[in-house]
Amino acid sequence: PKLRLSSRGRIAIAVGALVLIIALFSGRGVASFYVDALWFRSVGRSDVFWGTFWVKVVLAAIGVVVFAAMSFTSLTIADRIAPEVRVAGPQDEVLDRVRRFVGARRKTLRLGICAMFALLVGMPAAGHWKQWLMFRNSVSFNTPDPQFSQDVSWYVFRLPFLNFLFGWFFAAIVLVT
16 A cells, blocks of 8 residues: 655655754754853853844845845846747747746745845855944044055955945846846
8 A cells, every 4th residue: 555645744744854954954053153152151241242143143134135125126127028929939838838837926936036046145244244343343543545545444444344345236236137
């Protein structure tokens, strides 16, 4: 006798496998996070740990939201200006099947694609937390640069974050385009 699973059973097994895989891959990161939190608490500097943590979370969230908005806007515009009439060809049957499948799910599919790419592109922004904190808390050195008469602290505190920001926006625009 063959064991047949209902579609709910298959979905439950797939979700369970996905949760197990995520737990296996994230276990080391969770342990490291917990150990760091304990260490900072033991030296009486939990404020530093949680402050850094929240800066990383906010930077990642901003990166994800900005890229998601950019990519969703781009896909919406591309969908609206795409021609409805096309030249007949051998791929028509496949295109018709894809359009029938996607049809009513177009917005959901677009949101899913945008969310996936937004996570991939936006999350690395969290790695630039040191540059953001230096940018935000910069102080003047009161020493002007001989070439541009700009305070030297601008190059130390502000320029690294601005470099990251413009580089990220350029990469995001290239990916979205």
